[in-house]
Amino acid sequence: MLERLSEKFALKLVNAGIISKSEADIYVYGFFQTVMLILNILTTLLLGFVFRLIIPCILLNLAYIPLRINAGGYHADNPVKCYINSTIMVAALLAIIKWVPVYR
Secondary structure (H helix, E strand, C coil): CHHHHHHHHHHHHHHCCCCCHHHHHHHHHHHHHHHHHHHHHHHHHHHHHHHCCHHHHHHHHHHHHHHHHHCCCCCCCCHHHHHHHHHHHHHHHHHHHHHCCCCC
């Protein structure tokens, strides 16, 4: 669904004369990636609200997003699997922060 929305967005830009047809694929990819990033951030913040750990969530995003962009690692078959895996990982991290005691 998001792929089709990205394609429609790029097509509107082409039709409006803002970008050339040869640049459309780049804009489709960029729009898709931007929306996925925003969706991941909003989901993480929602999980932070649910766990009542907003500040740790913000710190997690500040550390994890640049790391995830620049480091390699596991790549899911499609963006939906990546989103689900990321959401599960963030929820697991927040559960550990919330419920696993830290002893000094």
